[in-house]
Amino acid sequence: MNKRAEPLLAIEDLRVTFPGQSTPxxxxxxxxxxxxxxLALVGESGSGKSMTALSLMRLLPAGGTIAGGRIRFDGEDVLSMSDRQMNHVRGGRMAMLFQQPQAMLDPTSRVSTQIAEPLRLHRGLGRRAAMQRVLDLLRDVGIPDPAVRARSFSHELSGGMAQRVMIAAALSGDPDMLIADEPTTALDVTVQAQILRLIDEERRKRNLGTLLITHDLAVVAALADRVAVMYAGRIVEEGPVKAVLEAPQHPYTQALMRCSLLLSDKGGHLLSIPGSGAHARELSCGCRFHPRCSAASKHGIESRCMGSEPALAADQDGHMTRCWAVQAEKETAA
Ligand SMILES: Nc1ncnc2c1ncn2[C@@H]1O[C@H](COP(=O)(O)OP(=O)(O)OP(=O)(O)O)[C@@H](O)[C@H]1O
Ligand code: SF4
Ligand SMILES: [Mg+2]
Structure with missing residues (x-):
């Protein structure tokens, strides 16, 4: 296959299981x-956004297993890499930002050491060159007085400052891809905007493929090129941001949009859609959103929705939806 024609990241038919859970x-x-x-990934709490991100890094929590599918990154098969190769990828070409930057920093070592270590391990820089690079990176991510801050411990940093340090650490390996899992949810609103701007600037400067997990549809509209909507471990809608946000097709995406317009709660999570997705994965057949969907009865297609699960069907513009009602409407219009 021509490597140039391949996307930076291609996930195919990924399946992740945990022991004791009957369905992936x-x-x-x-x-x-x-x-x-x-690419923005959105969906309710528990829909599988973080497990998707962690699968890419092969960092699933204990018990989590990639039970099927393929992950190709820059033309290479991630799932068949040795642990050593994977460590190298994680410290370099694939970088991840988490919701709680403070928790990801080692409280016992200085900021400089934490950023310099991967530079020395993965890029073979000597001590002086690594320290110089640390100062440059801290300056790039907008840390004032980099030489002073480099000597700080994580508890001496504000949340925004800690996330800037995490971004510097992520960029230190000169990555091709950035995975950002709710990178600003724990921060004050004004700091959120600064951090998102920084991520976007670095993305442009470095041509970084970015998987952005967020509950904030305004952030999706401002930053993303495409958006994928997850429900109960599956993608139910995906497409160019403008198409999906201006004309959401799946009843679940429409409900997310309504909740987003109404407000988000203090914890920053989407207000809940009536009903629960908690047991949706356990439905033996049919559409997983069916127990919460009013469109099925409105269109008189309940037995179809309960009987089998629709596939993702695409428009000409690449807007894909997994819904019998949407497919029926398109058939009628055609
Ligand atoms: N450590 C774990 N052990 C067993 N099951 C887990 C574990 N972590 C997550 N899960 C399962 O995986 C599902 C997806 O979790 P995930 O963390 O990916 O959700 P999310 O979409 O990131 O939610 P949130 O918006 O709250 O971060 C959960 O509903 C839960 O059933
Ligand atoms: S397939 Fe049926 S139940 Fe599922 S979202 Fe569409 S209309 Fe609702
Ligand atoms: Mg999550």
Missing amino acids: VIDGLSLTLDRGEV
Whole structure:
């Protein structure tokens, strides 16, 4: 296959399981991401966004297993890499930002050491060169007095400052892809905007493929090129941001949009959609959103919705939706 034609990241039919859970938490997920592109992943709590991100890094929590599918990154098969190769990828070409930057920093070592260590390990820089690079990176991410801050411990940093340090650490390996899992949810609103701007600037400068996990649809509208909507371990809608946000097709995406317009709660999570997705994965057949969907009865297609699960069907513009009602409407219009 021509490597140039391949996306930076291609996830195909990914399945993630945990012991004691009868159905996969990620079930047949396929996504692609190009260099320089921002793909937003949205969905309710528990829909599988973080498990998707952690699968890419092969950092699932204990018990989590990638039970099927393929992940190709820059033309290489991530799932068949040795642990050593994977460590190298994680410290370099693939970088991740988490919701709680303070928790990801080692409280016992100085900021400089934490950023310098991967530079020395993965890039073979000597001590002086690594320290110089640390100062440059801290300056790049907008840390004032980098030489002073480099000597700080994580508890001496504000949340925004800690996330800037995490961004510096992520950029230190000169990555091709950035995975940002709710990178600003724990921060004050004004700091959130600064951090998102910084991520976007670095993305442009470095042509970083970016997987942005967020509950904030305004952030999706401002930063993303494409958006994928997850429900109960599956993608239910995906497409160019403008198409999906201006004309959401799946009843679940429409409900997310209504909640987002109404407000978000203090914890920053989407207000809940009536009903629960908690047991949706356990439905033996049919559409997983069916127990919460009013569109099925409105269109008189309940037995179809309960009997089998629709596939993702695409428009000409690449807007894909997994819904019998949407497919029926398109058939009628055709
Ligand atoms: N450590 C774990 N052990 C067993 N199951 C887990 C574990 N972590 C997550 N899960 C399962 O995986 C599902 C997806 O979790 P995930 O953390 O990916 O959700 P999320 O979409 O990131 O939610 P949030 O918006 O709250 O961060 C959960 O509903 C839960 O059933
Ligand atoms: S397939 Fe049926 S139940 Fe599922 S979202 Fe569409 S209309 Fe609702
Ligand atoms: Mg999560």
